[in-house]
Each structure stands twice: as C-alpha cells, then as structure tokens.
Amino acid sequence: MNRRNISPGKQLGFLDTIGSINEILTWFFIGILWLVSFLPYPVLVRLGNFIGLILYRVSPHRREIMKINIERCLKIEGAESDALIKANYRSIGRGIFEMAIAWWSSEKRISKIDTRIINKEILENSGEGILVLIKHSTHLELDLRLLSKYFDLSGMYKLQTNNVINYVMISARNKYIKGSLTNKEAVKAIRWINSGRKFLYAADQDYGLKVSEIVPFFGLDAATVTFPKILAEKKIKIVFADVSKIGDVFEIELRELKTAESDHFLQNMNEIYSEFILKEKEGYLWMHRRFKSGYAESVYPKWSRRDRNREKRRINRIN
Numbered sequence: 001m002n003r004r005n006i007s008p009g010k011q012l013g014f015l016d017t018i019g020s021i022n023e024i025l026t027w028f029f030i031g032i033l034w035l036v037s038f039l040p041y042p043v044l045v046r047l048g049n050f051i052g053l054i055l056y057r058v059s060p061h062r063r064e065i066m067k068i069n070i071e072r073c074l075k076i077e078g079a080e081s082d083a084l085i086k087a088n089y090r091s092i093g094r095g096i097f098e099m100a101i102a103w104w105s106s107e108k109r110i111s112k113i114d115t116r117i118i119n120k121e122i123l124e125n126s127g128e129g130i131l132v133l134i135k136h137s138t139h140l141e142l143d144l145r146l147l148s149k150y151f152d153l154s155g156m157y158k159l160q161t162n163n164v165i166n167y168v169m170i171s172a173r174n175k176y177i178k179g180s181l182t183n184k185e186a187v188k189a190i191r192w193i194n195s196g197r198k199f200l201y202a203a204d205q206d207y208g209l210k211v212s213e214i215v216p217f218f219g220l221d222a223a224t225v226t227f228p229k230i231l232a233e234k235k236i237k238i239v240f241a242d243v244s245k246i247g248d249v250f251e252i253e254l255r256e257l258k259t260a261e262s263d264h265f266l267q268n269m270n271e272i273y274s275e276f277i278l279k280e281k282e283g284y285l286w287m288h289r290r291f292k293s294g295y296a297e298s299v300y301p302k303w304s305r306r307d308r309n310r311e312k313r314r315i316n317r318i319n
Contacts (some may be wrong), residue, residue, distance in 0.1 A: 011229035026164040037100035045098035052093025056086055061303050063089075064284045073218035073274075073290075074281065088138070095138035102145035103172035115146055119254040122239055123151050129193035130237045131228060132200050133257070133269070134278055136285040139250075141173075143243035143281060144200070146250055148176040154192055155200035158183045183207075186227060193236055200241075203228050204273050209293045215266040218274050218276035223293035224266050240272055244280040251279075 036044070056063060066085050069141070071077050076084070101109070123130065132153065137143055149154060155177050156159050160166050173180055178197070181189055193199050212223035232238055238257040243250055253276070257269060277284045291299050 003299055022314065023162065023164050026162055030164060030168055033096070033100050034104055037097065037104050040279030041101070044101070045094055048097050049090045050093065051096060054085070055093060058088070058091040062287045065289055069286045069290055071152050076214055076300075082145065084282060085286075088284070088286055091138040091282050092285075092287075095140075095142075099141040101142040101243055103168070106143075110145060110149065113142075114248055114254060115149075115249060115250045117150060117252040117254070119285070120150065122254040122256055123241070126187065126198075126237070127196060128237060129196045130198045130239050131193060131231050132198050133228065133238065133240045134200055134202050135204050135242060135273060135282050136202055136288065137243060139204075139243070139245065140284065142287075143252070144173065144276035145176055146243060147200075147241055151198055151254075152178050153183075153200050154179045154197045156181050156183055156185075156189060176207075190231065190234075192263060193231065197303065203269065204277075204290075206287050206290055210294065213266060214294050215270055217270045217290065220291065221294055222270070222291055224270060226266070228269060229265045232257075232265050235259070238269075240276065242276040242279070244276065245283055246280065296316040 036047070039047075063085060066088060067081060070084055070088075071081055074084075123132070127269075134140070134143065134147075144153075144155065155173070157169065157173070157180055159182055160169070177200075179192070181192070189199055189201075202232065204217075205225075206223045207225045209223055211227070212225050215224040215228075216222070217224065228238055237260075238259055240253075240255045240257060242253045242255075244253070245251070254274065257265075257272065259265060274319050289300050
C-alpha cells in the first residue's frame with residue numbers, strides 16, 4: 001500500500017505495512033528497538049547519548065538548521081551554541097528510547113518515572129472541551145504517555161512517509177490516547193472539542209502561510225498556525241501542558257491561556273511557548289525549519305536530496 005492511497009483517519013492494518021524493502025527493514029529496526037526498550041532506563045540514557053553523538057556527526061544539514069534556529073532564537077554563538085547543539089543531539093538520541101518506553105512499557109514501569117505536576121486542577125475537574133497545547137520536545141512521545149496518566153486526552157498526528165512508522169505509532173498511541181486524528185482533520189477536531197474532549201495540539205512549528213499569521217517567536221517573524229486562535233474566538237478554553245525534564249524529574253506544568261484579547265492571542269501563545277522552551281533548552285526539537293515561511297530568501301541552506309524526494313512524492317500523489 002503506497003502512502004498516496006492513505007486517506008485521512010484511515011487506520012492501517014499490519015498487511016498494509018509490508019510492501020517494500022524499506023518497510024521490511026523498518027520492521028527489523030522496530031523489532032530491535034522493542035527489545036532494547038526493556039533495558040534499565042540508565043542504560044538507555046547512555047545508549048541514547050551515544051546515538052545522539054553519532055547523529056551529530058552524520059547529519060550536517062540538520063545540524064546547520066539547528067545552529068541557525070538556536071543562534072537566532074537564543075542569541076548565542078560560538079562555543080556556547082556548539083555545546084547546546086551537542087546536548088540537543090544527545091537529547092534526541094535519548095528521545096528514541098523514551099519513545100520506545102512510551103509505546104511499549106507497562107503501566108507499572110511508567111508509574112515509576114519521577115514526575116511532578118503543577119496546576120493539575122486546571123484540567124482535572126473540567127468537563128468542557130479544551131484545546132491542550134504542547135511543544136515538540138525531544139521526548140514528546142513520553143510526554144504524551146505521562147500526560148495520559150492524569151487525563152483522558154485525544155490528539156492529532158501527521159502521517160509519515162513510512163507505513164510501518166504510521167502503523168506502530170498509531171497503534172501504540174491508541175493504547176493511552178483516547179482517539180487521534182490526522183492534521184488534515186481540523187474540522188473533526190473542533191467537533192471533538194465541542195463534544196467535551198481534551199484535544200492535544202502542537203502549535204510551535206511552521207505549517208505554511210495558508211494556515212498561519214506572521215507573529216513574533218523569540219522576537220523573530222514566524223509563521224504561526226491560527227488554529228488555536230480560531231478556537232479561542234469561539235470561546236473554547238485553551239490550556240498549555242508543558243512537559244520539561246528538570247534533572248531526573250519530568251515536570252508537567254499546566255497554564256490556562258487567556259482568550260479575551262484575541263488580537264494578541266497568538267503573540268501571547270508564542271511568548272508562553274518561548275518561556276517553556278527555555279525551561280529545557282536542550283530538550284526542544286530545534287532541527288525543524290521554524291522560519292521557512294514568510295521570508296523573501298530562505299534563512300536555511302538548500303537540501304537538494306530532500307527537495308527531490310518531496311517533489312517525487314508530490315508527483316506520485318498527483319498520479
């Protein structure tokens with residue numbers, strides 16, 4: 001089954017994931033990851049740090065994107081910037097195994113993870129529909145699993161190019177997330193929220209100008225998705241659920257975003273995103289092109305192979 005035949009919201013079956021050498025190899029590596037995920041967490045941390053440093057060496061293009069984002073947003077450079085980039089890569093390596101823990105660990109193992117929750121009451125006793133904003137951390141999958149310990153949450157995901165990843169991710173998430181939609185199903189997401197669901201949404205990346213406004217992010221012009229603002233104007237409650245790893249503790253902090261001043265809503269949202277990112281700078285996913293839209297000239301270097309692959313996928317979808 002090719003990705004172009006996948007419709008939004010369609011749940012893949014196992015047989016849909018066996019169709020190419022790439023998918024068979026993906027299953028092989030998924031199997032290894034599943035086995036390794038049962039190792040003690042301190043061992044996985046060391047393995048993750050090692051893999052992160054390998055990724056640092058073999059991904060110069062992503063490293064350059066990360067460097068541009070960090071230097072633009074945090075106003076640091078030189079040795080300080082390089083140290084944060086390496087720390088970020090180590091965090092990404094650890095995140096691979098934290099993802100595996102989230103997907104396959106028992107409730108008993110998850111309950112042993114040291115967590116601290118602040119302002120739990122904001123979501124705890126609310127029967128109304130709520131948009132719950134999260135950030136793209138390097139340990140995002142584990143964030144979702146930890147949040148699901150306390151609250152019944154639904155969410156949104158983006159279809160990946162690999163059917164195996166889609167199948168494994170959605171199957172695993174549906175064990176602790178109460179339903180999920182693709183990023184093409186925004187109207188259905190609104191219906192879910194109106195019906196009383198708490199719906200997870202990450203609004204900290206560049207989704208393109210068609211669905212965004214240019215709003216400061218760390219003081220820089222950035223395409224900021226308007227979906228949260230649309231819901232705020234409908235008087236739907238918006239709450240941040242930040243998960244930051246402080247030392248050995250995963251700290252969950254909830255904060256309601258006031259929606260009365262809709263003209264400044266997105267600016268206030270980005271300011272809070274910035275604040276939470278600074279709580280754990282090395283744990284944010286800096287490698288995405290946050291400033292790809294709205295600029296006459298790209299702030300990022302060209303990536304010929306990636307662009308060719310995207311064009312090939314676009315042609316395949318058309319055909």
